Amino acid sequence: AQKITQTQPGMFVQEKEAVTLDCTYDTSDPSYGLFWYKQPSSGEMIFLIYQGSYDQQNATEGRYSLNFQKARKSANLVISASQLGDSAMYFCAMREGSSGDKLTFGTGTRLAVRP
Amino acid sequence: SQTIHQWPATLVQPVGSPLSLECTVEGTSNPNLYWYRQAAGRGLQLLFYSVGIGQISSEVPQNLSASRPQDRQFILSSKKLLLSDSGFYLCAWGRRNTEAFFGQGTRLTVV
Numbered sequence: 090a091q092k093i094t095q096t097q098p099g100m101f102v103q104e105k106e107a108v109t110l111d112c113t114y115d116t117s118d119p120s121y122g123l124f125w126y127k128q129p130s131s132g133e134m135i136f137l138i139y140q141g142s143y144d145q146q147n148a149t150e151g152r153y154s155l156n157f158q159k160a161r162k163s164a165n166l167v168i169s170a171s172q173l174g175d176s177a178m179y180f181c182a183m184r185e186g187s188s189g190d191k192l193t194f195g196t197g198t199r200l201a202v203r204p
Numbered sequence: 205s206q207t208i209h210q211w212p213a214t215l216v217q218p219v220g221s222p223l224s225l226e227c228t229v230e231g232t233s234n235p236n237l238y239w240y241r242q243a244a245g246r247g248l249q250l251l252f253y254s255v256g257i258g259q260i261s262s263e264v265p266q267n268l269s270a271s272r273p274q275d276r277q278f279i280l281s282s283k284k285l286l287l288s289d290s291g292f293y294l295c296a297w298g299r300r301n302t303e304a305f306f307g308q309g310t311r312l313t314v315v
Contacts, residue, residue, distance in 0.1 A: 124303055126306075132309045133306065133308055133309070134294060134296070134306035136303040136305070139303055182248075182304075184298075184300070186300075190236045190253070190298070190299075190300050191250065191253055191261070191263075192238060192296070194240070194249075194250070195247055197246070
């Protein structure tokens with residue numbers, strides 16, 4: 090079974106608008122962490138934001154925020170005021186506390202920002 | 205500060221030839237280490253991870269193996285490459301409850 094599901098293979102957004110990238114996860118472990126990464130065409134993986142399962146508030150990092158809905162097991166990434174440089178692949182990932190620090194990724198969403 | 209080195213950046217190898225990709229981490233000790241493979245336009249598939257020297261967990265049975273001869277060194281190997289081994293290989297390090305930091309990746313083409 091898929092641990093991390095990203096149902097949007099591709100997304101478009103107009104420059105300066107906000108966009109939400111979806112991520113749902115599957116775990117029975119009470120302790121886990123959720124991550125979002127950006128991968129531009131160069132291939133490097135850039136860490137964006139982290140949410141712990143016990144965190145009470147949604148994580149925010151600059152223009153990035155994570156809409157964490159624990160009961161729904163979703164961890165959507167919200168990018169505000171999109172910029173052309175935001176065009177990239179975005180990956181959601183999860184680390185489960187019981188899995189020996191294994192970090193599992195979703196299939197990714199390709200975001201294209203239109204000028 | 206911590207850095208991760210991965211080399212080579214690109215590699216073209218014939219079918220049946222051996223493979224050795226090396227990854228080293230600086231500025232930290234006892235990191236968790238990971239090898240991922242990414243097919244063109246696809247997600248990251250976890251191949252191996254290690255929580256200590258000599259401790260390797262394999263996620264997918266395949267034509268590859270991994271070793272961790274030193275605390276901050278992680279090696280991905282194959283005795284005989286297949287065409288299906290082509291892809292983008294990424295090494296990463298991390299700790300429990302923190303993000304993983306990635307190397308620059310190796311683009312492997314098996315011909």
